[in-house]
Amino acid sequence: MTKLAGSTVVITGAASGIGRRVALLAAERGATVVGWDLSQPGLDALVAEIERRSPGRAHGYWVNVADKDAVAKAGRAVLAEVGPVDVVINNAGVVSGALINDLTDEQIERTFDVNVLALYWVTRAFLPQMMGRGHGHVATVASAAGLLGVVRQTDYSASKHAAVGFDESLRVEMRRYAPGVKTTLVCPFYINTGMFEGASSRIPFLLPILDETQVAKDIVSAIEKNKQRLVLPSTVGLVPLLRALPVPLFDRVMDVLGINKSMDEFLGRRHEDESGVAGVASGETGTATSTKAGTEATGQLTP
Numbered sequence: 001m002t003k004l005a006g007s008t009v010v011i012t013g014a015a016s017g018i019g020r021r022v023a024l025l026a027a028e029r030g031a032t033v034v035g036w037d038l039s040q041p042g043l044d045a046l047v048a049e050i051e052r053r054s055p056g057r058a059h060g061y062w063v064n065v066a067d068k069d070a071v072a073k074a075g076r077a078v079l080a081e082v083g084p085v086d087v088v089i090n091n092a093g094v095v096s097g098a099l100i101n102d103l104t105d106e107q108i109e110r111t112f113d114v115n116v117l118a119l120y121w122v123t124r125a126f127l128p129q130m131m132g133r134g135h136g137h138v139a140t141v142a143s144a145a146g147l148l149g150v151v152r153q154t155d156y157s158a159s160k161h162a163a164v165g166f167d168e169s170l171r172v173e174m175r176r177y178a179p180g181v182k183t184t185l186v187c188p189f190y191i192n193t194g195m196f197e198g199a200s201s202r203i204p205f206l207l208p209i210l211d212e213t214q215v216a217k218d219i220v221s222a223i224e225k226n227k228q229r230l231v232l233p234s235t236v237g238l239v240p241l242l243r244a245l246p247v248p249l250f251d252r253v254m255d256v257l258g259i260n261k262s263m264d265e266f267l268g269r270r271h272e273d274e275s276g277v278a279g280v281a282s283g284e285t286g287t288a289t290s291t292k293a294g295t296e297a298t299g300q301l302t303p
C-alpha cells in the first residue's frame with residue numbers, strides 16, 4: 001500500500017484536468033500536494049482550493065517540465081522548501097491531433113519533449129532520494145494510445161508508447177534495485193477534460209468517453225493499492241490480446257470499433273478554460289496549436 005495521508009505528492013500538469021482532480025483527491029486523503037504547471041492562474045486556483053480546507057498543504061510551482069535545467073532546479077527547491085517527496089505523478093501532456101504531413105516540426109518536438117523526455121527529468125529529480133529512503137511511488141499517465149496507433153496521432157501515440165516502455169523499464173529496475181519504490185502506469189481512453197475536445201467513440205457502451213472525476217479516483221486508488229497498470233475502460237485491456245491477430249485483421253477490428261475515425265472532428269483545447277489553461281490563444285501549453293488549421297488545409301493526408 002502507498003499511504004497518501006502525511007505523504008508529499010508532486011503532480012505535473014496539476015493546473016487542469018486529471019492532474020487537478022488527482023491533486024484535490026490526494027489533498028483530501030491528507031497529502032501535501034506540490035503542483036507543477038505552466039498555467040500560473042490554474043496553479044493559484046488549485047492552491048487556493050486546497051488551502052481553504054487544508055491550510056499549509058498545497059504548493060504551486062511554475063515549471064516547464066520540458067526544460068531539463070528548470071526541472072532540476074525546481075526539484076531541488078521542492079526538496080529544500082517542502083521536504084522529501086513520496087509520490088511523483090508524471091501527468092503533464094500535450095496533443096497535436098494532426099495528420100503526419102500537417103504536423104509542424106515544433107509540434108513533433110514539443111510532443112516528445114513534454115510527453116517523453118520530461119518523464120526522465122521529473123522522475124530523476126526525485127528518484128535518488130526515494131531510493132535512498134527505501135520507499136516511493138512513480139505514477140506515469142500514458143494513454144490507450146500507448147497500446148495502439150491511431151490516425152492523427154503519429155506523434156502522440158508514439159510518445160505514449162515511449163511512456164509505456166519508460167514505466168515498464170523503471171518498474172523492473174526498481175524491482176531489482178529498490179523494491180520499496182513502486183510504479184503505476186495509467187492508460188486511459190479519451191477523457192472529458194477538454195484536451196481531446198471533438199474526439200469521439202463509435203461504440204460508447206464498449207468504449208465510453210471517460211469522466212475526469214472518475215478517472216482521477218481510479219488513479220488515486222491504483223496508487224494507494226500499488227497497482228502496476230491501470231487501463232480504462234477495461235475493454236482497452238483486450239488490445240494486447242488482439243495483437244495476436246494478423247495485422248490486416250487487427251486493423252479491420254479497429255475500424256469496426258471506429259478507432260481510426262475517432263479524431264476526425266478533433267478540436268483540442270482551443271480556448272482558455274475555467275482553470276486558466278491557455279491553448280491556442282497564447283500558445284503557452286500549445287496543446288492544440290494549428291491542429292484545426294492543418295485539418296482544414298487538407299482534410300486528408302496529402303503528400
Ligand SMILES: NC(=O)c1ccc[n+]([C@@H]2O[C@H](COP(=O)([O-])OP(=O)(O)OC[C@H]3O[C@@H](n4cnc5c(N)ncnc54)[C@H](O)[C@@H]3O)[C@@H](O)[C@H]2O)c1
Pocket residue numbers: 012013014015016017018019036037038039042063064065066091092093094114141142143144187188189190191192193194195196269277285287
Ligand atoms: N484527456 C484525454 O482524453 C486523455 C486520454 C488519455 C491520456 N491522457 C493523458 O492524461 C494526462 C492529463 O491530460 P488532461 O486530459 O488532464 O489534459 P489537460 O490539458 O487538461 O492538462 C494537462 C496539463 O499539463 C500542463 N502542461 C502541458 N505542458 C506542460 C509543460 N511543458 N510543463 C508543465 N505543464 C505542462 C497543462 O498546462 C495542463 O494543465 C496527459 O498526459 C494526457 O496525455 C489524456
